Amino acid sequence: MVVLAVTWMARPGHEDEVAGIFGKLQAASRQEPGCLMYIVHRHRTDATRFFIYEQYRDEAALQAHRESPHFQQYAIAALQDIGERKEGELYSPLAGE
Numbered sequence: 293m294v295v296l297a298v299t300w301m302a303r304p305g306h307e308d309e310v311a312g313i314f315g316k317l318q319a320a321s322r323q324e325p326g327c328l329m330y331i332v333h334r335h336r337t338d339a340t341r342f343f344i345y346e347q348y349r350d351e352a353a354l355q356a357h358r359e360s361p362h363f364q365q366y367a368i369a370a371l372q373d374i375g376e377r378k379e380g381e382l383y384s385p386l387a388g389e
Contacts, residue, residue, distance in 0.1 A: 293328065294354050295383040296346040306374035307339045313370045314342060320362035321346070326353020342375075 302310035314332040321330040328347040335341035348354040357363055 293385055294348045294351055295385065296344075296348070296354065296380060297383065298344040298346070298380040299378045300342040300344065300371070300375050301378050302340045302342065302375045303373075304340065310342065310371065310375045313366050313374075314344070317362060317366040320360075320366070321357060324353070324357055324360065326350065326356055 300310070300314075311334060318330055318332045321327050326349040328349060329345065330347075331345045333343040333345070335343070346354075346357075348357065
């Protein structure tokens with residue numbers, strides 16, 4: 293299993309637009325056969341900050357996600373001018389791999 297934890301920041305004034313795009317990306321990503329979990333969170337006191345927690349079966353599934361049409365449409369094209377990826381970290385579980 294591969295876990296990806298990502299922090300995104302919406303540009304001021306685009307917070308709800310970013311949330312809407314992430315909602316579409318979340319729904320589409322959950323349909324991928326190799327996606328085990330995809331949850332978008334919004335910070336409780338900073339509406340510009342988003343945290344995405346993703347789990348994939350393996351590296352190939354993560355790569356398929358990154359190459360998917362919905363990822364290209366939403367994460368690359370739609371969010372490019374209204375948000376910024378601040379950090380993305382890959383993890384592996386300690387047990388049960």
